[in-house]
Amino acid sequence: MTKIIRIDPKRPDMNLIKECAEAINTGKTVVFPTETVYGLGSNALDAQAVKKIFEAKGRPTDNPLIVHIAYPVQVDELAKDISPKAKKLMDRFWPGPLTLLLWKKSAVPDVVTAGLPKVGIRMPSNPIAHALLKEADTPIAAPSANLSGKISPTHADDVIDDLYDRVDIIIDGGDSKEGIESTVIDMTAEVPLLLRPGTVTQEQIEKVIGPIQLHPSLFSVYYVDAPASPGMKYRHYSPRKELVLVSSKKLPLFLKQNSKKRIAVVTTVTDKKCHSALHVHLGKNKKVIAKKIFRTLRKLDKEDIDFIVVESIDEKDIGLGIMNRLKKGASRIVD
Numbered sequence: 001m002t003k004i005i006r007i008d009p010k011r012p013d014m015n016l017i018k019e020c021a022e023a024i025n026t027g028k029t030v031v032f033p034t035e036t037v038y039g040l041g042s043n044a045l046d047a048q049a050v051k052k053i054f055e056a057k058g059r060p061t062d063n064p065l066i067v068h069i070a071y072p073v074q075v076d077e078l079a080k081d082i083s084p085k086a087k088k089l090m091d092r093f094w095p096g097p098l099t100l101l102l103w104k105k106s107a108v109p110d111v112v113t114a115g116l117p118k119v120g121i122r123m124p125s126n127p128i129a130h131a132l133l134k135e136a137d138t139p140i141a142a143p144s145a146n147l148s149g150k151i152s153p154t155h156a157d158d159v160i161d162d163l164y165d166r167v168d169i170i171i172d173g174g175d176s177k178e179g180i181e182s183t184v185i186d187m188t189a190e191v192p193l194l195l196r197p198g199t200v201t202q203e204q205i206e207k208v209i210g211p212i213q214l215h216p217s218l219f220s221v222y223y224v225d226a227p228a229s230p231g232m233k234y235r236h237y238s239p240r241k242e243l244v245l246v247s248s249k250k251l252p253l254f255l256k257q258n259s260k261k262r263i264a265v266v267t268t269v270t271d272k273k274c275h276s277a278l279h280v281h282l283g284k285n286k287k288v289i290a291k292k293i294f295r296t297l298r299k300l301d302k303e304d305i306d307f308i309v310v311e312s313i314d315e316k317d318i319g320l321g322i323m324n325r326l327k328k329g330a331s332r333i334v335d
């Protein structure tokens with residue numbers, strides 16, 4: 001049986017946090033909110049507890065997990081040979097939605113990193129996540145709290161849909177503030193390598209440490225060669241219904257041609273009414289799109305429709321991360 005615990009993110013009740021921390025310290029699984037998406041956590045230093053995460057999600061064991069910490073000093077227990085550039089990024093962006101890949105120390109069980117020599121570490125800013133990490137007094141390994149292959153959850157209801165009865169505790173801590181998963185950057189490379197774009201953008205990172213490289217997969221939807229991050233080879237973020245990504249220019253004609261179909265339409269830039277029974281207008285503010293896109297797709301996926309259309313946006317700044325998730329989930333791109 002999964003216990004659902006409501007915690008107010010503005011004033012986390014310490015008795016409830018203690019109960020969750022105790023669960024972590026006894027090898028149990030706890031879903032907790034972060035500023036990006038909800039995470040499915042267990043004690044990162046307890047290999048048996050980490051295995052439960054893979055089982056609950058149905059996640060392939062060759063896909064490594066991110067380790068979450070309460071304070072930057074904890075990095076030294078987990079990683080070695082940390083470059084000055086990596087330290088600069090921690091100073092500037094932690095706590096926040098940035099994951100750094102660093103050379104792992106032996107304290108990190110192999111199951112966490114899927115046998116890889118690097119570990120992904122991040123310090124979340126969400127007050128519940130922070131309080132839990134502080135109280136448990138151990139790093140927590142946590143992937144997004146969805147069933148493997150499904151869209152990341154940004155609300156406790158979405159977690160319950162996927163993981164009820166598969167985990168020990170689900171903390172309901174309200175909506176995720178950012179809405180897409182953290183930016184992941186490999187800091188062991190000579191020139192730091194961006195593996196997953198997020199709301200901490202390339203431009204923001206380069207202002208702090210100078211030029212970085214973008215992984216080739218970010219330029220092509222169909223890239224499958226030797227993934228640098230095992231997560232790249234799996235189809236992700238897919239709703240069950242077909243997802244079609246359509247440019248603003250092609251949208252009117254596309255909708256006309258498909259007028260006999262039952263379509264849910266998500267618009268961004270296009271402000272006009274669109275003649276679909278199910279139309280969600282997210283607007284063009286990319287922060288808002290990032291925050292709402294996953295929940296919107298999960299909701300529309302439950303409707304009696306043939307497919308979902310999303311109007312694409314430009315790939316500048318946060319747009320790169322948003323389009324990365326949409327392209328991975330799309331079965332068709334009309335550009």
Ligand code: TXA
Pocket residue numbers: 034036037038039040063064065066097099101113116118119120122142143144145180181182183184228229230231232
């Ligand atoms: O915002 C986030 O990052 C959320 C919250 C819960 O923190 N977590 C998250 O975890 O999105 P997950 O497991 O769903 O995605 C982590 C990605 C995966 O693509 C994984 O392959 C990659 O990061 N990754 C993690 N550790 C890695 C490592 N040691 N080497 C290469 N890639 C790694």
Ligand code: MG
Pocket residue numbers: 143144152
């Ligand atoms: Mg995930």
